Amino acid sequence: MCGIVGLFLKTERHRHELGRLTAMMLHEMRERGPDSAGFAVYDRPVGDATRITVLAEGRQPDWGAIRAELEPVLGAEVAVTPVHDHAVFTTSGDGALARQWMIENVADLAVLSHGSQIELYKSVGDPDLVAERYDLASRTGTHAIAHTRMATESAITTNGSHPFVTGANTCLVHNGSLSNHNRLRRQLERTGESFQTENDSEVAAGYVAWRLAEGDTIDEALRRALVDLDGFYTFAIGIEDGFAILRDPIACKPAVVAETDDWVAMSSEFRAIAQLPGVDDAEVWEPKPAQIYSWSLAA
Amino acid sequence: MTDVTTFDLADRTVRELNQALHDATSGAFRVTSPRGAHAVAAGIDAAIDVEIDGSVGYYCAGMHQQGTVRIDGNASTGLAENMMSGTVRITGSATMSAGATGHGGLLVVEGNAGARCGISMKGLDIVVGGDVGHMSAFMAQAGNLVVLGDAADDLGDSIYEAELYVRGSVASLGTDCVEKPVEAEHLATLTDLLERSGLDADPADFRRYGSARRLYNFHVDDIAAELAEGGATGIAAELAEGGATGNGAA
Numbered sequence: 001m002c003g004i005v006g007l008f009l010k011t012e013r014h015r016h017e018l019g020r021l022t023a024m025m026l027h028e029m030r031e032r033g034p035d036s037a038g039f040a041v042y043d044r045p046v047g048d049a050t051r052i053t054v055l056a057e058g059r060q061p062d063w064g065a066i067r068a069e070l071e072p073v074l075g076a077e078v079a080v081t082p083v084h085d086h087a088v089f090t091t092s093g094d095g096a097l098a099r100q101w102m103i104e105n106v107a108d109l110a111v112l113s114h115g116s117q118i119e120l121y122k123s124v125g126d127p128d129l130v131a132e133r134y135d136l137a138s139r140t141g142t143h144a145i146a147h148t149r150m151a152t153e154s155a156i157t158t159n160g161s162h163p164f165v166t167g168a169n170t171c172l173v174h175n176g177s178l179s180n181h182n183r184l185r186r187q188l189e190r191t192g193e194s195f196q197t198e199n200d201s202e203v204a205a206g207y208v209a210w211r212l213a214e215g216d217t218i219d220e221a222l223r224r225a226l227v228d229l230d231g232f233y234t235f236a237i238g239i240e241d242g243f244a245i246l247r248d249p250i251a252c253k254p255a256v257v258a259e260t261d262d263w264v265a266m267s268s269e270f271r272a273i274a275q276l277p278g279v280d281d282a283e284v285w286e287p288k289p290a291q292i293y294s295w296s297l298a299a
Numbered sequence: 300m301t302d303v304t305t306f307d308l309a310d311r312t313v314r315e316l317n318q319a320l321h322d323a324t325s326g327a328f329r330v331t332s333p334r335g336a337h338a339v340a341a342g343i344d345a346a347i348d349v350e351i352d353g354s355v356g357y358y359c360a361g362m363h364q365q366g367t368v369r370i371d372g373n374a375s376t377g378l379a380e381n382m383m384s385g386t387v388r389i390t391g392s393a394t395m396s397a398g399a400t401g402h403g404g405l406l407v408v409e410g411n412a413g414a415r416c417g418i419s420m421k422g423l424d425i426v427v428g429g430d431v432g433h434m435s436a437f438m439a440q441a442g443n444l445v446v447l448g449d450a451a452d453d454l455g456d457s458i459y460e461a462e463l464y465v466r467g468s469v470a471s472l473g474t475d476c477v478e479k480p481v482e483a484e485h486l487a488t489l490t491d492l493l494e495r496s497g498l499d500a501d502p503a504d505f506r507r508y509g510s511a512r513r514l515y516n517f518h519v520d521d522i523a524a525e526l527a528e529g530g531a532t533g534i535a536a537e538l539a540e541g542g543a544t545g546n547g548a549a
Contacts, residue, residue, distance in 0.1 A: 028335075251414055251433075254376060256394065270354050270375055271335030284354070284373050286394045286413045288451075289433060 002162075002175040003029025003148040004255070006236035006266040007276075008243035008295050009141075013262045014277065019139030021276060023131045025265070026146045028272040030127045033148025036161040037130040038122025040171040040238055043141035045116035050095030050168075052114040053121070054102060055086050057158050063087045066106055073101050084133055086112070086121055095168055103194060110159055110196055115169030117141075117240050122161040142297060145238045147173040154199070164202040166193055167209025169240035174201035175253045175268060176232035184228065204229060208237060222246045222292045234287075236266055244294040251289035258282040264295050303327045313339055323347050335375070340368050343385070360387045363404065379406045382423060395432070398425045401442065407496045414451070417444045420461055426496035434473065436463050445492050447500050455508055463508040464489055466500060477511040 005025040009015050022039060063080045067089065071078050074093030081088045091098060095114040102111050113120035121134035127148045131137065136146075147162035154160050162173040178184075181200035184207060189195070193206040207228065211221035218239055225246065234253040237244040245266055247255055257266045258273045260282045265273045273279060287293055306316045309332035316330060320343050327348040333339050337356040340349050340363075347366040351359070354372035363382040370378075373391035380399040392410030399415070401423025408416075408425070414432035417425050422441040430448035437453075439461035449467035456473020462485070463476075472478075489502035 251395075254394070256375065269335060269356055270373065271337075271356055274334035274354065285392070285411075286432075289414065 001150040003032030008143040008264040022144040023137045025272040029148045035156045036124040036149045037127035039146035040120040042117040052089040053112045055110045113165040164205035166206040171238045172205035178231035180230040242296040249290040258284045458510045464505040
C-alpha cells in the first residue's frame with residue numbers, strides 16, 4: 001500500500017506554514033502506511049552551506065566527536081544540530097564528500113540527505129508521532145515530500161522508510177515495487193553511486209540522481225526512467241528548485257494532483273489534499289500513466 | 300417537496316451516514332464536507348435521493364441499488380463499483396475503475412473517467428462526458444459504455460459482449476476489440492442513453508466498438524504455433540508438427 005504526499009509552494013503565501021500543511025496531509029495518509037514515515041523539507045539555502053541529515057537510530061551518539069573528525073576531512077568548519085536520534089551537520093565544505101566519509105567511517109549511521117536546501121527525517125512508528133518528534137509542523141520552506149509506509153516485502157525498519165536521497169537535494173518517495181532494482185543497483189554502483197539499503201526505491205532515487213548529475217533535466221531523467229525502471233511505481237520527486245511526478249505505464253498505484261496559483265499538491269488519495277487552503281478553487285486531476293509532470297521555482 | 304436530511308461529515312462518521320441511508324425507505328439526503336472520505340453512500344438499496352456536496356474517496360455509491368446519488372465534485376477509485384440499478388451521477392471526474400463490474404443502472408460521469416472505466420461491467424450503462432483512461436471496458440461482459448470525449452489505449456481489451464460508443468478518438472483498441480457498424484438499433488440506444496444522461500451530443504457522431512469474439516474458444520492450433528515460434532521442444536513441438544487432434548482440432 002503506502003501513502004505519498006508532496007506539496008510544492010509556487011508563491012510565498014504559504015511558505016511560513018509548509019510544515020503544518022504537510023503534517024496535515026501526512027496525517028490523512030496514516031491508514032495507508034501505519035508502520036513508518038518520513039519527510040523531506042526544502043527550505044531556502046543559508047549562504048553556501050550544505051546540510052547533511054544523518055540518523056543514528058534510537059541513539060544519540062557523540063555528535064561533537066564525529067564533527068571533530070569530519071572537519072579536517074572537509075577542510076572546512078562543521079556545525080551540528082542534534083534532533084533526537086537525527087542530526088543536521090552544516091558546512092561550507094563538500095557535502096557529497098561528507099556523505100561518503102560518514103557512510104564509510106561512522107558505524108551504525110545512515111546519511112539521509114545532503115544538499116543546500118534539504119533536510120530529511122524518518123522513523124518507524126505512527127506517522128503522526130514521527131511528524132511530532134521531528135517537529136514537521138513548525139518547518140518553513142518551498143516544498144516537502146513525505147511518505148507513510150506499509151511494509152509488505154521487507155521488515156519494518158527506519159532504513160526501509162522513505163524518502164530516499166542519494167544525490168544532493170534530490171529526494172524520492174515511491175508507492176509500488178521495482179523488479180529490476182538489483183541489476184540497476186549494480187550498474188549504478190559502477191557509475192559511482194553509493195547505496196545504504198537493499199531497498200528498491202533507493203535505487204530509483206539513485207537512478208534519478210545519476211541522470212541529474214549527468215546533466216539531464218528532471219524531465220529528461222524521468223523519460224529515461226520510463227525505459228530503464230521495470231515495475232510498478234508512482235513517484236513523487238523533489239529537486240532543489242522543483243517537484244515532479246511519474247507513474248508507470250499501467251498506473252495501478254493511485255495518485256491525485258491539485259493545483260492552484262499558489263501550490264501544487266500530490267497524494268495517493270484526495271483526502272490528504274481536501275483541507276488545503278484554497279482547495280475548492282483548485283484544478284484537480286489524476287496524473288496520466290507514463291506522463292512526466294514537473295514544476296520549477298525558476299519558471 | 301420532501302424534507303432533506305443533512306449529514307455533515309465534518310461532525311459525523313461515514314458509518315453513521317451509511318447506516319441512516321440503509322435504514323431509509325424514502326426521502327432525500329444531503330451530505331456535506333465529504334473531504335475525500337471512502338465508501339460514502341455505499342450500499343444503498345432504496346428509492347432515496349442522495350446529494351453529496353464535495354469530492355469523495357474510494358468506492359462511493361458502491362453496490363448501489365434503486366435510488367439516485369449525485370456527487371458535486373470528483374471521486375477516486377471504484378465509483379459506483381458493482382452497482383445493480385438506480386442512477387449515480389458525478390459532476391466532476393472519477394479516477395480508476397469507475398463502474399467496475401456493474402450489473403445495472405446508469406452511471407453518468409460528466410467530467411473524465413480514469414483508467415479501466417467499466418472494467419468487467421456486466422450490464423451497467425455508463426455515459427462519460429469527457430475522456431476515459433486506458434483499458435476501459437476491459438473484459439466487459441454486458442451493458443453500454445458511451446464516451447463523448449476520447450478513449451486512451453487498449454479500449455475494450457478482451458471484451459465479451461458490451462457495446463462501446465466513442466465520439467472522439469480511440470488511441471488504440473485492445474485485444475479482440477474491433478470497430479462495428481452503427482445500425483438503427485444502436486442509434487436508438489445512444490439516443491436514449493444521451494437523453495437520460497442529460498449530456499448534449501449527436502448520436503450520429505459516435506463510432507461503435509465491440510468484441511470480435513476470437514477469444515471465446517481455446518484454439519490448440521494457435522498455441523502450438525505460438526510455442527513452436529519460440530523454439531519450444533517436446534510436447535509443443537509435437538503439436539506444431541501437425542499432431543494436434545482432439546478438443547481444439549474441430
